Amino acid sequence: MVSSTKTIVISGYYGFKNSGDEAVLTSILAALVEQGKEAGVKIEPVVLSIDPEWTSKVYGVRSVHRMKLGEVRRAIKESDGLISGGGSLLQDATSPKTIPYYLAIIKIAQWLKKPTFIYAQGVGPVNRKLFNPMIRSVFRKCSYISVRDVQSGQLLESMGIRSEDIHIVPDPVMGLPLPDVKPEDMAEMADGTDNVEHPSDSELPVIGISVRFWDPERRDLNAIAEALAVLMRKRPVHLRFLPFYQPGGDMEASEYITDKMGDITSYGGKISFYTEEKQPQDMLREVSQCQLILGMRLHSLIYAANQRVPLVGISYDPKIDHFLTRLDSAAIGSTDSLVPGDLTRHMISLLDAPEAWKDEHEAQITRLKQEAQLPARHIANYLGNRR
Numbered sequence: 001m002v003s004s005t006k007t008i009v010i011s012g013y014y015g016f017k018n019s020g021d022e023a024v025l026t027s028i029l030a031a032l033v034e035q036g037k038e039a040g041v042k043i044e045p046v047v048l049s050i051d052p053e054w055t056s057k058v059y060g061v062r063s064v065h066r067m068k069l070g071e072v073r074r075a076i077k078e079s080d081g082l083i084s085g086g087g088s089l090l091q092d093a094t095s096p097k098t099i100p101y102y103l104a105i106i107k108i109a110q111w112l113k114k115p116t117f118i119y120a121q122g123v124g125p126v127n128r129k130l131f132n133p134m135i136r137s138v139f140r141k142c143s144y145i146s147v148r149d150v151q152s153g154q155l156l157e158s159m160g161i162r163s164e165d166i167h168i169v170p171d172p173v174m175g176l177p178l179p180d181v182k183p184e185d186m187a188e189m190a191d192g193t194d195n196v197e198h199p200s201d202s203e204l205p206v207i208g209i210s211v212r213f214w215d216p217e218r219r220d221l222n223a224i225a226e227a228l229a230v231l232m233r234k235r236p237v238h239l240r241f242l243p244f245y246q247p248g249g250d251m252e253a254s255e256y257i258t259d260k261m262g263d264i265t266s267y268g269g270k271i272s273f274y275t276e277e278k279q280p281q282d283m284l285r286e287v288s289q290c291q292l293i294l295g296m297r298l299h300s301l302i303y304a305a306n307q308r309v310p311l312v313g314i315s316y317d318p319k320i321d322h323f324l325t326r327l328d329s330a331a332i333g334s335t336d337s338l339v340p341g342d343l344t345r346h347m348i349s350l351l352d353a354p355e356a357w358k359d360e361h362e363a364q365i366t367r368l369k370q371e372a373q374l375p376a377r378h379i380a381n382y383l384g385n386r387r
Contacts (some may be wrong), residue, residue: 005042007081011105013087015049019244020173020299022058023280024086024107028119029059029170031376038191038377039384046075048105051091058279071107080365080383082109085119085375086172087150088319090135092128099131105140115143119375120172122319123152136160143201143382147324147373167374171323173302174365175372178288180283205268205351208290208309210300211253212245214316220335221253224294224314225260225342232261234348236268242286243273243299250276252373292350294343296335305365307352310357314338327364 010028013021028186029045036043045062053065064075076082082105089102111115120140126132136159145165147153153166157208209228214220228239239357241258243250265271277283283302287293292303293311298319304311306325313324315331324330332346333339348370350357 002216002382003040005044007044007046008081008083008379008383009046009048009064009076009079009109010083010101011048011066011255011304012085012089014047015051015055015063015324017054017245017247018299019277019283023173023176023284023303024171024298025059025373026280027174027176027374028083029061030177031172031175032380033374034379035376036371036384039380041380041384043380043383046079048072048075069108072105073112075116076105076109077104077112077355078224078324079114081115081117081143081379082106083147083379085121086146088122090121090123091125092131093317094124096128098156099126101133103134105142106138106142110138110141116141117375117379117382118142118145118147119264119379120146120148120169120372121320122148122153122171125318128157129343132159136255144375144378146378149319149326151318153321163177167378168373169374170326170368171298172300172372172375173299176281176303176306177281178285178307180265188347191281204236205291206238206240206289206292207347207351208240208287208295209254209257210242210244210293210295210297211247211250211257212316214296215335218256220296220338221256221314222260223333223338223343226340227304227347228257229261229338230344231347232264232267232269235236235351235362236270237351238270238272240286241271241292242271242300243275244283244300250297256386261385276301284300291354292347293345296320305361306369308365309361310354312343312346312350314355326368327361329361353368 014025032043047055047063049063050065052065055063084106090099106116141162146169148171153168157163158268164264182334227262274286287303288307293309295301296314301313315321315334
């Protein structure tokens with residue numbers, strides 16, 4: 001029974017149509033609904049987005065432009081609290097402006113006497129030490145701090161945040177459910193009018209591939225292309241490229257690999273590209289239909305674990321290694337030290353024995369899926385107890 005309604009503003013990298021970050025938002029919204037019901041509180045979110053109209057349309061929530069600080073301040077003032085997260089918000093690898101922006105949003109809420117919650121963030125790298133006291137000052141005034149890996153927690157501790165105030169939780173996307181299939185969609189599938197390709201309908205084993213541009217010399221993509229070409233010569237497979245961040249060039253990186261491979265489908269395999277994504281759970285469903293995921297993007301690997309699909313990770317950032325460590329796994333290589341032969345052999349071994357991989361990692365996956373709800377549970381209980 002719902003006893004009260006609370007409004008919460010959610011700050012993050014939303015509206016940029018990055019599949020991973022949009023999946024984070026989807027997961028947070030779903031968890032807040034579920035845990036709000038458990039706590040007897042209805043939580044009404046207001047999302048800060050670079051494209052508020054698109055965000056409102058996709059998620060059915062109120063949205064405010066993240067760069068119009070007057071509107072942001074008004075939304076926070078009218079709310080019952082602020083969530084910052086998830087994702088890699090507090091890092092200065094992509095831009096020196098990122099950390100000041102996200103800290104400023106939290107600080108506005110604190111000035112307005114609103115409780116602030118850090119939701120499963122990945123913190124770091126923080127290369128500019130001048131940011132350390134800024135992060136420490138803001139985080140010490142937060143009502144709840146959760147990070148998605150031990151290393152983020154250790155970094156916060158080194159800045160002066162007490163270890164007992166830091167909660168280590170999984171990435172929110174570990175709790176993302178598959179989308180419900182609508183009756184009209186099922187009817188389309190039944191009468192054959194559905195024009196979207198379903199790779200699981202093929203007899204070929206499907207390998208989902210998520211790549212991005214990273215190494216300027218393209219050593220990583222060249223190694224992947226060589227490994228996949230050798231694999232397709234050894235056995236026919238369906239290579240299904242999954243561009244997680246199309247504005248970020250993931251489709252171009254995928255096409256770079258296929259161009260490097262040449263005409264390899266003469267060996268009986270198949271190559272296709274997934275371009276039908278309308279919301280993050282579409283990509284999750286696509287991953288669920290694969291027999292193996294080869295991923296550079298973090299959330300391609302999290303999606304795979306979520307759906308218990310054997311995965312091969314390639315590290316370009318410590319966040320990849322941190323997640324794989326939580327699975328008791330490790331990357332097959334990094335963007336500057338990837339051996340094509342090792343990659344081919346590892347993919348073949350997983351295709352030959354998928355159940356062994358699932359059995360080995362089942363306990364870790366189950367635990368991570370359960371723990372992904374913890375930040376939403378804490379926030380819902382906190383809001384439910386405030387009158």
